[in-house]
Amino acid sequence: MPSPITTTAPGPASPAEPLRPPVTAAASAERVRRRGVLLYAEHQLRNMRRYGAVLLVGALGEPVLYLLAMGLGLAQLMGGGMPQDALGGVSYVAFIAPALLASGALMTASVEFSYPVMGGFQWQRTYYAAQATPLSPAQIALGHLAAVSLRFVFQAAVFLLVMLAFGVVSSPWAWVQVLTATLGGLAVGAPIMAFAASLKEDKGQFATLQRLVVMPLFLFSATFYPLDVLPVWLRWIGWLSPQWHAAQLGRVLSYGMAEPVWLTVAHVAFLLALALGGAWLAVRIYTRRLGWVRGTPDRDAVTAARRDRAPRLGRRAARTGAARADVAPAAAQAGPAAPSSSVVREHAVAVPPMPEIPVRRGPLAGAYSGNVRAVMERAFLSLKSNNWVVFFSGFFEPVLYLASLGLGLGALVGDVAGPDGTPVPYGMYLAPALLAVSAMNGAIYDSTWNVFFKLRYAKTYQTMLSTRLGPLDVALGEIAMALLRGLIYAVGFLIVMTVAGLVTSWTALLMIPGALLVALGFASLGMAVTSWMKTFQHMDWVQIVLMPMFLFSATFFPLAVYPEPIQWVIRVFPLWHAVEMMRALAVGVLSWATAGHVLYFVVMAGVGVWLAARRLGALFLR
Secondary structure, eight states, X not given: OOOOOOOOOOOOOOOOOOOOOSSOHHHHHHHHHHTHHHHHHHHHHHHHHXXXXXXXXXXXXXXXXXXXXXXXIGGGGTTSSOOTTTTTTSOHHHHHHHHHHHHHHHHHHHHHTTHHHHIIIXXXXXXXXXXXXXXXXXXXXHHHHHHHHHHHHHHHHHHHHHHHHHTOOOOTTGGGHHHHHHHHHHHHHHHHHHHHHHOSSOSSHHHHHIIIIIHHHHHTSSSSSOGGGSXXXXXXXXXXXXXXXXXXXXXXXXXXXXXOHHHHHHHHHHHHHHHHHHHHHHHHHHHHHHTOOTTSOOTTOOOSOOOOSHHHHHHHHHHHHHHHHHHHHHHHHHTTTSOOTTSOOOOSSOOOOOOOOOOOOSTTTTTOOSOHHHHHHHHHHHHHHSOHHHHHHTTHHHHHHHHHHHHHHHHHHOEEEOTTSOEEEHHHHXXXXXXXXXXXXXXXXXXXXXXXHHHHTSOHHHHHTTTTOOHHHHHHHHHHHHHHHHHHHHHHXXXXXXXXXXXXXXXXXXXXXXXXXXXXXXXXXXXXXXXXOOSGGGGHHHHHHHHHHHHHSSSSSOGGGSOHHHHHHXXXXXXXXXXXXXXXXXXXXXXXHHHHHHHHHHHHHHHHHHHHHHHHHHHHOO
């Protein structure tokens, strides 16, 4: 038998002491004020941790891809017209590696200081949440700068390790270029941050900034060739570009490039002036928009005691009740023959019957209403109300690439074998490939960034699909707008090629429908992929996929520079088919291989449209 359990009666309970915080509210607020920059930087870094996989893959993969493609692949074509001392006595890989390290910070700055800054003010409004704490606007702005600066340091350090693995570092001071690249990123990013903070609405300003400012700073800044090979009338872009100053500092630190001391000091001073000036301007704009300056009266503070609203509400309720009491007897005396305005009114005219709504039947019922025109009309109205510069700025991207690489690299490379084996100037070899790249980039931009904003923030597609429009109407309408944009870009670039003397056959006119087919394939598949994206940072995965296609798809050099197994892998890339098709059309060398390239994009477009329609239906038609 179990033994009985004995219990002891509890004694009288002593009163529990109230819990007290370890520090007072005032002391906690003061500690936040002292460490505000670090605390907000920590907040930003925690947000970056959510897409840490993207950062890690980009930091490791980008330098390896660039060094393999441009440093090793393009280096095999060097020597056509290049002087012996054009690169300062070093290999081409050693020459471009420090510049690519600096350009990584430039490209990151153009992203991290644009859309996330506008999101903090307009979309997620995280800056206003932080401003409700003891943090000041200056601490919020500087904390954002500090967090992105740490990302610059991480990227540059990883790139430097890759450079060491490639054996292109010969100076013990090479580690300092991690700091100079970070300074170069801030010299670009701080002014962009100030510009983004001043915007109240996104009407494509960031796309225009990327195409007309950031891209020229990257292309004409001696990244892939010495600045001296450019005409004098183009060199001023490099002199004004932070990328050129950071790249030159990196070359001095990486392999000891010969340069006067005063010029090295000028590089540092120029970058410091831009970084500090941009940060100062950003702090002023943050302070103005967040509306608080330490030491001045708070504009939102309530200075006088508010009057009690209860008496006013009581008087209003009394007046409303009296009015209803006056209306009720009058309505009762009038009877049913004399309805009052406060009683239910009867319509003298019969309500017309509801018009019959046609209902589609068949395998596409519910998915397609046959009204793609409405989606395109809305896109035209949106384009009309926004900045037209955004639309036409896409035309300049391939032109800038052609001017920079055709002139700069053309002086170093010389002639390259064309599709029929005949040597052609490097500019003539490069131009059709750039048209294919332009068709890809334009379609990807329309079907990723534009679609993502409409899908996740403006909720445009959710509104469209609440009407009789189906997901297939929306997908076809968006893709048709991307094709229209691609048509304008293709015609404009073909005119530039003709004026530059890079067109030798009438079949070059076929590059226009070829560019539309390329745009159709990428736009349809890009729209489908974007439907899975949740944040702006997820769009980096798109760039990670596009980067190897852009660098390895025979855009800048023939496929023959690679071993045979790698060539078979590259032949799977869509951009390789686009580049080969454009080069064949440009010189009139048509074959069954050209038909195979066309069939590739027909299948790609069909799969993309089907998948995009299914994803939109799954998201909004449950």
